Amino acid sequence: xxxxxxxxxxxxxxxxxxxxxxxxxxxxxxxxxxxxxxxxxxxxxxxxxxxxxxxxxxxxxxxxxxxxxxxxxxxxxxxxxxxxxxxxxxxxxxxxxxxxxxxxxxxxxxxxxxxxxxxxxxxxxxxxxxxxxxxxxxxxxxxxxxxxxxxxxxxxxxxxxxxxxxxxxxxxxxxxxxxxxxxxxxxxxxxxxxxxxxxxxxxxxxxxxxxxxxxxxxxxxxxxxxxxxxxxxxxxxxxxxxxxxxxxxxxxxxxxxxxxxxxxxxxxxxxxxxxxxxxxxxxxxxxxxxxxxxxxxxxxxxxxxxxxxxxxxxxxxxxxxxxxxxxxxxxxxxxxxxx
Amino acid sequence: xxxxxxxxxxxxxxxxxxxxxxxxxxxxxxxxxxxxxxxxxxxxxxxxxxxxxxxxxxxxxxxxxxxxxxxxxxxxxxxxxxxxxxxxxxxxxxxxxxxxxxxxxxxxxxxxxxxxxxxxxxxxxxxxxxxxxxxxxxxxxxxxxxxxxxxxxxxxxxxxxxxxxxxxxxxxxxxxxxxxxxxxxxxxxxxxxxxxxxxxxxxxxxxxxxxxxxxxxxxxxxxxxxxxxxxxxxxxxxxxxxxxxxxxxxxxxxxxxxxxxxxxxxxxxxxxxxxxxxxxxxxxxxxxxxxxxxxxxxxxxxxxxxxxxxxxxxxxxxxxxxxxxxxxxxxxxxxxxxx
DNA sequence: CTCCCTGTTGACAGCGCTGTCTAACCAAGC
DNA sequence: GCTTGGTTAGACAGCGCTGTCAACAGGGAG
Numbered sequence: 262x263x264x265x266x267x268x269x270x271x272x273x274x275x276x277x278x279x280x281x282x283x284x285x286x287x288x289x290x291x292x293x294x295x296x297x298x299x300x301x302x303x304x305x306x307x308x309x310x311x312x313x314x315x316x317x318x319x320x321x322x323x324x325x326x327x328x329x330x331x332x333x334x335x336x337x338x339x340x341x342x343x344x345x346x347x348x349x350x351x352x353x354x355x356x357x358x359x360x361x362x363x364x365x366x367x368x369x370x371x372x373x374x375x376x377x378x379x380x381x382x383x384x385x386x387x388x389x390x391x392x393x394x395x396x397x398x399x400x401x402x403x404x405x406x407x408x409x410x411x412x413x414x415x416x417x418x419x420x421x422x423x424x425x426x427x428x429x430x431x432x433x434x435x436x437x438x439x440x441x442x443x444x445x446x447x448x449x450x451x452x453x454x455x456x457x458x459x460x461x462x463x464x465x466x467x468x469x470x471x472x473x474x475x476x477x478x479x480x481x482x483x484x485x486x487x488x489x490x491x492x493x494x495x496x497x498x499x500x501x502x503x504x505x506x507x508x509x510x511x512x513x514x515x516x517x518x519x520x521x522x523x524x525x526x527x528x529x530x531x532x533x534x535x536x537x538x539x540x541x542x543x544x545x546x547x548x549x550x551x552x553x554x555x556x557x558x559x560x561x562x563x564x565x566x567x568x569x570x571x572x573x574x575x576x577x578x579x580x581x582x583x584x585x586x587x588x589x590x591x592x593x594x595x596x597x598x599x600x
Numbered sequence: 601x602x603x604x605x606x607x608x609x610x611x612x613x614x615x616x617x618x619x620x621x622x623x624x625x626x627x628x629x630x631x632x633x634x635x636x637x638x639x640x641x642x643x644x645x646x647x648x649x650x651x652x653x654x655x656x657x658x659x660x661x662x663x664x665x666x667x668x669x670x671x672x673x674x675x676x677x678x679x680x681x682x683x684x685x686x687x688x689x690x691x692x693x694x695x696x697x698x699x700x701x702x703x704x705x706x707x708x709x710x711x712x713x714x715x716x717x718x719x720x721x722x723x724x725x726x727x728x729x730x731x732x733x734x735x736x737x738x739x740x741x742x743x744x745x746x747x748x749x750x751x752x753x754x755x756x757x758x759x760x761x762x763x764x765x766x767x768x769x770x771x772x773x774x775x776x777x778x779x780x781x782x783x784x785x786x787x788x789x790x791x792x793x794x795x796x797x798x799x800x801x802x803x804x805x806x807x808x809x810x811x812x813x814x815x816x817x818x819x820x821x822x823x824x825x826x827x828x829x830x831x832x833x834x835x836x837x838x839x840x841x842x843x844x845x846x847x848x849x850x851x852x853x854x855x856x857x858x859x860x861x862x863x864x865x866x867x868x869x870x871x872x873x874x875x876x877x878x879x880x881x882x883x884x885x886x887x888x889x890x891x892x893x894x895x896x897x898x899x900x901x902x903x904x905x906x907x908x909x910x911x912x913x914x915x916x917x918x919x920x921x922x923x924x925x926x927x928x929x930x931x932x933x934x935x936x937x938x939x
Numbered sequence: 940c941t942c943c944c945t946g947t948t949g950a951c952a953g954c955g956c957t958g959t960c961t962a963a964c965c966a967a968g969c
Numbered sequence: 970g971c972t973t974g975g976t977t978a979g980a981c982a983g984c985g986c987t988g989t990c991a992a993c994a995g996g997g998a999g
Contacts, residue, residue: 271955282979287957295977314720318660319955322984327657337701338686340679340879347677350703359717362676362701364689378698381653521883540679541880544860610985621949626987634947658985661954 270311279307290315321383329359330567331379333372334390334411336364341513341537341556342390345411348560349388356568358385367452369394376402386567391415393454407570411563413457414580421570423563423581427457427536430552430585431464431511434534437587438507439472442597443532447498447505448476449515450483458483461511461536480505485515495522499531506597507532513539520545534593536585543590550593552585559583609650618646629654660722668698669906670718672711673729673750675703680852680876680895681729684750687899688727695907697724706791708733715741725906730754732793746909750902752796753919760909762902762920766796766875769891769924770803770850773873776926777846778811781936782871786837786844787815788854789822797822800850800875819844824854834861838870845936846871852878859884873932882929889932891924898922 272283272290279286281304288296289304290313296304307313321327330353334342350360361379365372372392379387380403387408396415414422438446448465450458462483469476479501482494495518498505508523508531510516516535523531524545535542535551542549562581570576587593611622611629618625620643627635628643629652635643646652660666669692673681689699700718704711711731718726719742726747735754753761777785787804789797801822808815818840821833834857837844847862847870849855855874862870863884874881874890881888901920909915926932 272957273955283956284958284979284981285977288978291957297977300977314716316661316955317721318657318666319984320957321657322655322661322955322986323957325984336686337676337689338683340682343679343682344677346701347675347703350676350701360701362685362689362699364686377653382656517879517883520880524883524885539880540856540878541859541884544856544863545880545884546863611987612985622986623949623951623988624947627948630987636947639947655985658954659987661956661985662987664954 269316270313271316272313274311275304275307275313278311279304325383326385327383328357329361329382329384330386330388330564331361331363331382331384332388333363333365333375333379335367335392337362338364339514340539341554345556345560348557349564352561352564353568356564358568365392367392367455373398373402380406386571388563388567391418393452393456407567409563409567409570411559413455415456419578421563421566421576421578421581423559423566424457424583425554425559425585426582427460428464428467430554430587431461431509431536432468433464433585433587434536434550434552434593435465435468435509436471437593438509438532438534439468439474441507441532441594443507444474444597445477445480445503445505446507446509447480448483449485449494449508449510449519451485451512451515453483458511465509465511485518492518492522492525495519496526499523499526499528505531507595508534510535513537516542516549516551520549529592530595532592532595532597534587538588545592547592547595548590550590551588553588554585555583608655609652610655611652613650614643614646614652617650618643664722665724666722667696668700668721668723669725669727669903670700670702670721670723671727672702672704672714672718674706674731676701677703678853679878680893684895684899687896688903691900691903692907695903697907704731706731706794712737712741719745725910727902727906730757732791732795746906748902748906748909750898752794754795758917760902760905760915760917760920762898762905763796763922764893764898764924765921766799767803767806769893770800770848770875771807772803772924772926773875773889773891773932774804774807774848775810776932777848777871777873778807778813780846780871780933782846783813783936784816784819784842784844785846785848786819787822788824788833788847788849788858790824790851790854792822797850804848804850822850824857831857831861831864834858835865838865838867844870846934847873849874852876855881855888855890859888868931869934871931871934871936873926877927884931886931886934887929889929890927892927893924894922 272286275286276283285296285300286304289301332346332349337343337346346362353360363375365375369392384406387403387406388411389408390412391410408420410420410422412424435446448462450462453459453462485494508519510519516539523529529547533549535549537554538551542551611625614625615622624639625643628640671685671688676682676685685701692699702714704714708731723745726745727750728747729751730749747759749759749761751763774785787801789801792798792801824833847858849858855878862868868886872888874888876893877890881890
């Protein structure tokens, strides 16, 4: 046995023990061609004996790329993004990439910092759920890194966007409520500066417009803060002289608040449709009808697209829209009973 | 203006433009002492102009460490861990560390692979929610990396463990049910090979023992698979000749299934306590009483401990147990009414 | 005036790896 | 025999950075 290298073994250690050059070790480890079977087996054996693993920092320094995919979302604690990220992780790992996650908390400045941090690390690709605000800096910061936007984009990004047709999905939901006789339908949105929320609100307005209805401002609660679990707005709505007979909640977070409020006030006669599914939506009485906005579907499509781009495929930037089936569970099928 | 460096600027570019040596640039960037104010300001200006950012790969190659904290959990999609990870991320970032997350899906082999991947990357510290199975390999794989176990440990790990007193928390919950007259109390657990589940089951048994009760095997559902959303077991329990009058669910996932089943069968007269809170637990009728098992609290304590270790503080490996208050919402306060 | 000390700066090696280029080797063909 | 060409292997530079050590200037003490 040769002397034991202290610390982590390097290509030099392997080369010395195997009696070959470091370049040959590198070739074996990277599965490059030009190594005879005999040599390859010998080297692999030594690699195993010594427990050699490549040092990604050194490799990244030479190659300028790190086999890592960056994922930047509002918050990993948000169930929608948690689920999205977890699918990305699995799929990326299968393709040989590790995943780096970062949260923006919807803060444009933090988003920018996170992007900067990731580009520093020579990520191979980027998945981003952009927050509101200007992204003029983006091209300069993320230059040359393949990127795919998830869930939402910004005008003129020139990038792939994988998401759903927010406007059409919302419109379909509100049209169902209208069809049941509802005329006073409230809108719940967390922040209309977010394009998704804005599009869903547009769909809501489309449906009302088409039915010849205008929106009483007191029913249009489109800027509930991220912090407000939505409950407060619903309490207020219920106390109006002419309360809404139906709610359209534009995302899971506001829906959780709305459900809480409706149940507290025992007003489960109020119809409700949520854009975005959530745990227990099916267990409530009545079950909550949702426009299904499946994170796994979006993640899968987005990673596949990104991997194709990383692989060098030349693709025209496209908006990939996934379907949003209406899952009827009861709350969205309550007809309008005059109170 | 000097010629524009193509690609990303390096210390050489900054040094050349500023008319100093690369070492001085390095000193300024790393805030090392021994640079005059004048030089520092000059260099910073050039850094700004050129948009210089350090290359972490190169730095990591030299220093052998990457200012990254690795976090390995069952799954980022699990709300408990999602919340834990998100708190870790924020806190680590504030301390100048970025976060790498990986899921094990409770697969010991995958856990090992993820650990290996992270050690390769020269992480500065590790937070791990160990899955079941032997961890004999651990010391050899993760040598020299400060590590803190979260939520659960394994016997003889010799590492810090930050979690809750599963056994005592579970016992307190079951004792409350016993106090209300319940005698047939079912246990729901996802996998008794997980130490947390095992401890909670032990607490359940402790309480019954102390009350002089034995556990009918048909009420002890301790190995529901991860995939089973728990519902099935509860349907079966409800159809027993002598169904349980109360459920003790040992984690949020099984609780979600149980709630679903109880509500489907309209058996909200069955008492229930969940170990672990979940969304809408308070909105249900009745609200679900929970043993609060707060991921944010655990994350905070764990990161702080890890940062102290990374900082070189010499600490005796400790088990840090956080409180698990019983949050009474109704379902755990239903007394036993003979059906 | 010299010596030494402190504060500031730079030259240079080398972290572990891959890309480029060259060398050695063997078989086939003239 | 020598050339040609393909395959396998190695020498070496250099990716961008930090650690070590040496150099040098300025100023107070002897």
